[in-house]
Amino acid sequence: MTTTTFFLLSLVKCLVVLFILLTAVAYIQLAERKIVGRMQARVGPTRVGPFGLLQPAADAVKFILKEDVTPDGAHKFLYVLAPILAVVLALLSVTVIPVGGTVQLFGVHTALQLTDIDVGLLLILAVTSMGVYGVVLAGWSSNSKYSLLGSLRGGSQMISYELSLGLALIGPIMLAGTLSLRGMVEAQRHLHWFIFPQIVGFFIYLTAAFAETNRIPFDLPEAEGELGAGYHTEYSAMKFAMFFLAEYVNMITVSCVATLVFLGGWMGPLFGPVWLMAILPTLYFLIKVSFFLFLYIWVRGTLPRFRYDQLMSFGWKVLVPLALANVMVTSLVIALK
Amino acid sequence: MVPLSYYLALSAILFCLGVAGFLFKQDIITVFISIELMLNGVNLAFVAFSHALHQVAGNVFVFFVMVVAAAEAAVGLAIIIAVVRNRNTLAVDELSQLGDK
Amino acid sequence: MQLTLFLIFGALAVAGAINLLVQRHPIYSALSLVTVMGALAVEYLLLGAEFIAFVQIIVYAGAIMVLFVFVIMVLNAGEVIDQPRSRIAAFLGLPILTLLAIELISRVYGDFGATTLAMGSPMVQTGPIGQSLFHEFLLPFEVTSVLFLVGVLGAVVLAARREKPQVVAATRQQHDQEKAMAAAQR
Numbered sequence: 001m002t003t004t005t006f007f008l009l010s011l012v013k014c015l016v017v018l019f020i021l022l023t024a025v026a027y028i029q030l031a032e033r034k035i036v037g038r039m040q041a042r043v044g045p046t047r048v049g050p051f052g053l054l055q056p057a058a059d060a061v062k063f064i065l066k067e068d069v070t071p072d073g074a075h076k077f078l079y080v081l082a083p084i085l086a087v088v089l090a091l092l093s094v095t096v097i098p099v100g101g102t103v104q105l106f107g108v109h110t111a112l113q114l115t116d117i118d119v120g121l122l123l124i125l126a127v128t129s130m131g132v133y134g135v136v137l138a139g140w141s142s143n144s145k146y147s148l149l150g151s152l153r154g155g156s157q158m159i160s161y162e163l164s165l166g167l168a169l170i171g172p173i174m175l176a177g178t179l180s181l182r183g184m185v186e187a188q189r190h191l192h193w194f195i196f197p198q199i200v201g202f203f204i205y206l207t208a209a210f211a212e213t214n215r216i217p218f219d220l221p222e223a224e225g226e227l228g229a230g231y232h233t234e235y236s237a238m239k240f241a242m243f244f245l246a247e248y249v250n251m252i253t254v255s256c257v258a259t260l261v262f263l264g265g266w267m268g269p270l271f272g273p274v275w276l277m278a279i280l281p282t283l284y285f286l287i288k289v290s291f292f293l294f295l296y297i298w299v300r301g302t303l304p305r306f307r308y309d310q311l312m313s314f315g316w317k318v319l320v321p322l323a324l325a326n327v328m329v330t331s332l333v334i335a336l337k
Numbered sequence: 338m339v340p341l342s343y344y345l346a347l348s349a350i351l352f353c354l355g356v357a358g359f360l361f362k363q364d365i366i367t368v369f370i371s372i373e374l375m376l377n378g379v380n381l382a383f384v385a386f387s388h389a390l391h392q393v394a395g396n397v398f399v400f401f402v403m404v405v406a407a408a409e410a411a412v413g414l415a416i417i418i419a420v421v422r423n424r425n426t427l428a429v430d431e432l433s434q435l436g437d438k
Numbered sequence: 439m440q441l442t443l444f445l446i447f448g449a450l451a452v453a454g455a456i457n458l459l460v461q462r463h464p465i466y467s468a469l470s471l472v473t474v475m476g477a478l479a480v481e482y483l484l485l486g487a488e489f490i491a492f493v494q495i496i497v498y499a500g501a502i503m504v505l506f507v508f509v510i511m512v513l514n515a516g517e518v519i520d521q522p523r524s525r526i527a528a529f530l531g532l533p534i535l536t537l538l539a540i541e542l543i544s545r546v547y548g549d550f551g552a553t554t555l556a557m558g559s560p561m562v563q564t565g566p567i568g569q570s571l572f573h574e575f576l577l578p579f580e581v582t583s584v585l586f587l588v589g590v591l592g593a594v595v596l597a598a599r600r601e602k603p604q605v606v607a608a609t610r611q612q613h614d615q616e617k618a619m620a621a622a623q624r
Contacts, residue, residue, distance in 0.1 A: 129500025408589035
């Protein structure tokens, strides 16, 4: 493949992924409001469009038209940098997520992934590590007590659970023998999904992922009613929308990684005519990712939130030793085989 | 094809800028950050040689340098917190109790 | 193309380092160092060390520098006013430092001017790094784990607040009784 073809193809893939991602984020937000509403014995938004389906468009217009307020005494540069950093990092981790096998489009053979690097999982972990900066800088630069407290708590929560996140992923890495995400899915053919041997690692990963994305039950850093709105208290309009976007894209990324690493990615029974077999893998992938997103929303509607000290002691005293034990047992079993 | 000396020159420049920060800055935290900059310059030299000599040992050594930098940062920042709590200042010149003031 | 990438990210690294020196507030210095580390990670990718590049981001930029930023936040560090210092040192310092840099670079050119490096492919795989870490470098590896343990203990001991436990008596009578008993025991 020539360089120009490669660049053009990558550009097209980037635009498609961006478009799909932004629409998905908008509609996941709507789904969350409706599902949580149903769990609370009420319907969600229904007024805008049929079944409220145009609500995200109304929200987008609202965000664009709102007044952009910058607090007095805020560090201007960091105040603007924090949401940009959050969004850029969130979108960066989507570049290595494969959604299907290789397809042939217009005579060009290409993988349904923006790029397959040999250390894809390391890139996801790297972006997760850098995500702490978005939270910490947002809170500090806002020059407000609620923001500072929220960001300190959020930052320390994120770096604590990042450790068990990485450790939980080591089990599947050892089983697959590769760090590349496409390689991990290929190692799970024929229903050898890694969730079966690594069930403990799966639950550690899920818990740590909930904490990393600052979702209930770990959302004290942005808890309304306790901390104003935590680290994004002083943000309004588009900057707030960017934090929002970053949070949902992070949710999507984490769900995608959970399906790729534990649930076998796009593996599933293939049948039917050729055109169906081309889209079935992607369909399976989407179904599995939707399951995880539904799990996120379900947990949000059901569980209360942890107190900060409970959260930190759980992360360090329970999850990290459990993850370490998981790594040791997995390596023992692999070595003895 | 980039010559090896370019990478080493970059490493030398970063190291010297780190030395400059270490010697000229007043703020104790910035002095510490300059030390990390020096370590980064050295890491670049290690990786460049590791690639030139086709050996993996350079990469492993960079790993160890990062580990040592992490331990040093943890203890050093704890010392800085303790010192600032006692003296209430971050300026390096004011932290010395030697000599006449 | 490799030369272009090297020059762009090398310039970014040097610009970040100079910004580190020029900025007065420590938070901007810390963030400039994060930029330098990011640029260096790309340089490592050009040199074929993809594992080290991402470990640099995860460990150095994503954990060590976060620690720095946390400490700057917690200590509420601000800009430090420059103290009056020796004029001679200021006039001699920068030229001598430039001389040091020139000397280092000329040595480097003299000794290694001939070697050229290809773009980093094949990339150094993670497997051989792990093998090397656990076979040849096993002792340093175990020593670093002890180093971390000592570092964590040291950090906790140094940064923890010292509070003397105080026994508070409920009433003044109890307080007098306790004092009398303690005095009688001596």
